[in-house]
Structure formats: C-alpha cells, structure tokens
Amino acid sequence: MKLSAEIKAFEGRLGHRFSRPELLLRALTHSSISTPTRPDNQRLEFLGDRVLGLVMAEALFLADKAASEGQMAPRFNALVRKETCADIARQIDLGAVLKLGRSEMMSGGRRKMALLGDAMEAVIAAVYLDAGFEAARDLVLRLWAERLKTVEEDARDPKTALQEWAQARGLPPPSYEITARQGPDHAPKFTIEVRLENGAHESAQAGSKRQGEMAAAKALLARLEERI
CATH class of the missing domain: 3.30.160.20 (Double Stranded RNA Binding Domain)
Structure with a gap:
C-alpha cells in the first residue's frame, strides 16, 4: 500500500515506519468518514488506551521505587488523560493527517481535543500491532519523555x-x-x-x-x- 507524501512525513515525525501501513491509515480515520470497507479508528483507540496505560504504569513503577499507590495514581492519571494525549498529538501535528468527513472538517475537527486524543491512542495501537509491545513502549516513552519529567507538578490537581x-x-x-x-x-x-x-x-x-x-x-x- 502506497502512502501519501503527507502521511510519510507524519511517519517521520512519529518515528516509526509501518510495515503494515493500512494500520496507520485506520488509526487516522475518524468515524465521520468511515465506510464498511474503510473502518474507523475506534477499536484501535480502545486498544491503544490500554497499551498507553500499561507503559505509563510500568514507567512510574520503575521510576520511583518508594512511591505508594496513592502517589502513583494521580501521576498516572495526568499522563494518560485525554488532554495529555491531545497535546502529544499536537506536538507531532497529527491533526494535519486525520481523515475526517466534510462536516467534521468544517467544524474544526483537526483541532478538537477529543479527536486528537482518540487518534493518538489509535496510533499507539497501530504501532503495537505493527511491530509489537517493545516498539509501542519505545514510541510512548520517547513522545512522553518531557511529561514524565514534570509529572509530579502535572499530577497536582x-x-x-x-x-x-x-x-x-x-x-x-x-x-x-x-x-x-x-x-x-x-x-x-x-x-x-x-x-x-x-x-x-x-x-x-x-x-x-x-x-x-x-x-x-x-x-x-x-x-x-x-x-x-
């Protein structure tokens, strides 16, 4: 499957070249433009949310061996919440390659927090299915690196x-x-x-x-x- 120049550029920003590019295309497809032959990213979003959660839980567990569950929980929530996922998506300009229906596009869908956050989770799942957990973990830890450094401040509600x-x-x-x-x-x-x-x-x-x-x-x- 041949990818457009825009999506190839996104692969570069993401830092992962897909051996199964159809997974990336699905991760970028919003329900507003899906068809029976072009499924949307909702199932991938479900999986990606769990992959992200495991990576973040492991990272927090290993980073502070003295932290209690009560200390780790708010840090975890700060790292996996939809707003954080959307911010990461903006950093790699994911919105530029989202596949949206006309009405969603006209209403500013490329900038919406919920759409960006969902698509970021779907992309994580696509990497996981394309190359396995280690690749997905490396991707998440690289993209979330700065967030992990400041998580204590972010976790303070x-x-x-x-x-x-x-x-x-x-x-x-x-x-x-x-x-x-x-x-x-x-x-x-x-x-x-x-x-x-x-x-x-x-x-x-x-x-x-x-x-x-x-x-x-x-x-x-x-x-x-x-x-x-």
Whole structure:
C-alpha cells in the first residue's frame, strides 16, 4: 500500500515506519468518514488506551521505587488523560493527517481535543500491532519523555489543592463561574472565575470549562502561596 507524501512525513515525525501501513491509515480515520470497507479508528483507540496505560504504569513503577499507590495514581492519571494525549498529538501535528468527513472538517475537527486524543491512542495501537509491545513502549516513552519529567507538578490537581487550602482555613469550598464565552461552537473559549469566601479570586481562559476551572484554581493558588 502506497502512502501519501503527507502521511510519510507524519511517519517521520512519529518515528516509526509501518510495515503494515493500512494500520496507520485506520488509526487516522475518524468515524465521520468511515465506510464498511474503510473502518474507523475506534477499536484501535480502545486498544491503544490500554497499551498507553500499561507503559505509563510500568514507567512510574520503575521510576520511583518508594512511591505508594496513592502517589502513583494521580501521576498516572495526568499522563494518560485525554488532554495529555491531545497535546502529544499536537506536538507531532497529527491533526494535519486525520481523515475526517466534510462536516467534521468544517467544524474544526483537526483541532478538537477529543479527536486528537482518540487518534493518538489509535496510533499507539497501530504501532503495537505493527511491530509489537517493545516498539509501542519505545514510541510512548520517547513522545512522553518531557511529561514524565514534570509529572509530579502535572499530577497536582489545582482544584483539589485549592479546596484543601480553603478547608484548612475554615472556609467553604471555592466557587466557579463562567463569566464569558467567546468563539464559535467548534472552538469555544470560556473565561472562568474562581472565588473564595475571603474575597480572593482569579480568572482564566481555556477551551473547556474543566480546563478553565483548573487554570483559574492554579492561578489563585499561586497568588495565595506567594503571600505565605
């Protein structure tokens, strides 16, 4: 099977040349353009999620032999969550080679976090099926290398940390409010404000409510900790 120049370039960015290129093509095919003879990437996504999980669990287990399960769990979640997978996909410009239906393409599908994260997991599965677990592990560890270095910081859930900060001082949990929404439906931007009963507050903007709340909580925590 002959691959296009764009997909060959993607293989280079990925760092894996497929002996079974049909696996890569399937991993890049969204359900919006699938047909009975051109299956989508959903089954591969299911498998890739499990391969990624095993690689990350093993990496964390080996990296810190003194870490408890309670310490490893939030690190693991930070490494395998959909937002992280989407960020890795953006680093290798996976969106440029996604195969999408016209409506999905017109609505900005190449930039959507969910689509990118799913496709990244599917690509991991494609590498696993093409060359085995060692190849998939090497791929994941290489692409996630920087994330593994900063996982302790990423694993600290700022919403939970802010709530604990408030409770330790006898305050009720922080409140979150959407103060503005901009952009088209396919690429919205939410401005989220977090506020404590003592009057402390911060705002942040992000592409989803959850990310906005996390960013606002992180900003407020940073300001509060500067006062300590």
